Amino acid sequence: MKNYKNKEISSLKSGDIAAYESLFRQYYAALVLFAVKYVSDIDIAREIVQDFFVRLYEKRLTISIDVSIKSYLYRSVYNSCINYLNQRNIHEKHVNNMRIENELDEDAEKEIMTLDLQHKIYAIIEELPVKCRQIFKMNRFEGLKNEEIAQMLNLSKRTVETQISKALKILRKRLAGFEI
Amino acid sequence: MDVLKMPYKAIIKMLENKAKNIEYQTYMNQINNESNRTDEQARIRKIWNESENARKFEQINLAGDWKTVRSRMRVTMSAGSEQIAFPMVLSRIAAVLIIAVGLGYGFYKVLTSQKFQTVKIYTYRADRNVEEVYMPDGSVINLNVGSSLVYRDDFNRSSRDVILEGEGLFDVVPGHTLPFRVYTGESVVEVTGTTFSIYEKDGVVKVSVIDGTVTLSPVDNSNSQIQISKNQSGYMLANKELKIRDGIDVNNLSWKTRLLIFDETPLDSALVDIAHYFRKNLSIEAEVTEKVTAEFENQPLSEILDELEQVAGLVFDTTGGSLSVRR
The missing domain is CATH 1.10.10 (Arc Repressor Mutant, subunit A)
Structure with a gap:
């Protein structure tokens, strides 16, 4: 039995709103700032991440998460950003080189680590x-x-x-x- | 040196390049006397620098944005009140899945709606693993083990009709002019764009809708139908009576997610989910009153039953295609 393994994933699938809010509060801000890196606009980034959290809750029963919840969230938001850019027909050189990925590249991983640290620092300051x-x-x-x-x-x-x-x-x- | 006893005022002066020469020399002498001091200094410098960059989190309105997200979420409440007479092995299946057993009238309907001799038939079968089928219109269908999907080569041109045998999860692309129809047993499920599942056994069909709306009707009587909305489950009973209820069971798609979750779940209900997951016919030959709280992720049946044996003192027999439960 794995009563406590992947607790965040279990909480997500259970539909517990309090647990979902906790997940949101833990990752939302960093995910928005992560998305800003790709879409270059904080309001668009907020919309993308909010849409993602709404969809995630709706699809919680069907999604299969085989990585940590953190990796899953960042990868999903990254892919949502690429979808957004593609839909907007934005063809800058850097966008053309971006693809929907199952794994994030090294630069993205570094960015996530930095955001994690900054977010933690901000939480402590507060x-x-x-x-x-x-x-x-x-x-x-x-x-x-x-x-x-x-x-x-x-x-x-x-x-x-x-x-x-x-x-x-x-x-x-x-x-x-x-x-x- | 204890991290908490470090001379932080001096360190900050160093970080801000405001230290006087003598302060700098004193500090450097301290560093040289501590083997791990340089690493610690680098760590503090990183924290100091990033504390300036942490400012950007000030622009995020966490509480306000959560309210926005929360207002857009539709929360499923467990129905719990209405019990529908469903075969035991199926009674807790909900939400987004379609299962069809038998290629009956629907098979005839789909395959003969145009000139039979000019039509190619595609069949996908999930023999050993859950299979993902990408349809010509962009829809994606996941087939549970033992299930199959049939469609014609003019799918997406003259119709979007498929026949499902077994159990499947459908993610149908919206915005198409042709309705997407799933024939299963004696029923037909029709949608334009949505995510749902169907399960059929012993003449009872259960359709669970994760997103969008679907219509469920007997295949030979489209005047009798129900609309099933998001987070609802619809049933066609063996006598073709149609029922609808709110809610989707958490383990409805365990066959796809490979995760079984029980939270103070009556053990008999948990056994129903387990039997469905492992495609066993359940037979409970003892009174079972215990409740179970556990999570099983991608674990074999034997391992799960070993755990339940210890918790409830039950004896399980998994010979053949059955799961029998005794004291």
């Missing part, structure tokens, strides 16, 4: 203490200097530095064991 998160985002996302952040938040520069180093320490700790 769980940082409020002030720490705010300061870290101002530094990393908005590109503000520590002096600027200190002035904007009426804090000392040292406090800002402390909060940023605290965030980095938490990231390093939480990413222990994560393939980088």
Whole structure:
């Protein structure tokens, strides 16, 4: 018996909405950003991935998944992007060289690994203490200097530095064991 | 050195190229004294750099987009209330599958609708494995082991009629001017574009629809018909009475997915699914009240029964084409 093997696939096939939402929340954002790489438009990428998740749920009983759910999701979204490009008669050179694949190429695999790491980092940042998160985002996302952040938040520069180093320490700790 | 005790302020200065010479020298001396420090430094640099790129996840509205997807999903609720008198071995088959046993009236209907002598007949048979048949119109049909499909060489020109013997999953391309008809036993299933399955045994036909809508009718009486929509199952009973119910069983297509899933499933129902999957005639000769929660993926019958023997203390006999269950 394999009660717990491929739990995500079992949950998908069971039709459990809560489990499906969890699957969506785990992979959706990274899949959209993965699709952007091919269709170059985030709104189109969102539509492609949303369509895919609707179809996946509808066809959950008939699909046969012989790889990890993660590989299956990325490969399917990749193929959906190629279908989209073909339907739009987009014939740029790079599109002509893209085919529907059962396996993703090395570049795509690297992109997925990078997105995985970025997604994990983002999730950890979102769980940082409020002030720490705010300061870290101002530094990393908005590109503000520590002096600027200190002035904007009426804090000392040292406090800002402390909060940023605290965030980095938490990231390093939480990413222990994560393939980088 | 403990990762948590590393001098992160100094590290950040290094990462931002803001370290003074003396700070840089002090730090480099530390690195040289730690065998794994260089790797650790590279790891932290990667995290630092990617934390800047993680910004792009800010533009994704996860909650809002889930609401959009959720609103478009049609959730199947288990029907559970209406029991249809179906042969035991078939009673839990649902959704998207068509099975036909016997090449009866449909065979005659399909093969003689034009000049018989000028028509070539194609036959596909799944002898050992599930077979995928690509039709001339782009439709795809999966045949379960022991099933066969027959059609004429003018398929897609004058008609889209096929005869199914056994069990099949149909993914019919939409947008075609010709309806797609499946003749099975004494029934005919007609669609324009959809995904569905049919199962027929002992005169009872079950059609399960995954996507789209199909019509089920007796082959000799098209005035009597039912429309079966997505996530519904339709039946034609042995007396040609038509029934419809909501829901698709999770193991309906286990023959294709090679996965049997049971979640607090009554053991007798689970045995029905198992018998169907392994194409055995089920005979339960003992009272079975247990429930089973398990997942069997591509496992042989003997292995599954060994597990159930241990759980329920039952004795199984798989001699011939039967699966007998005793205490």
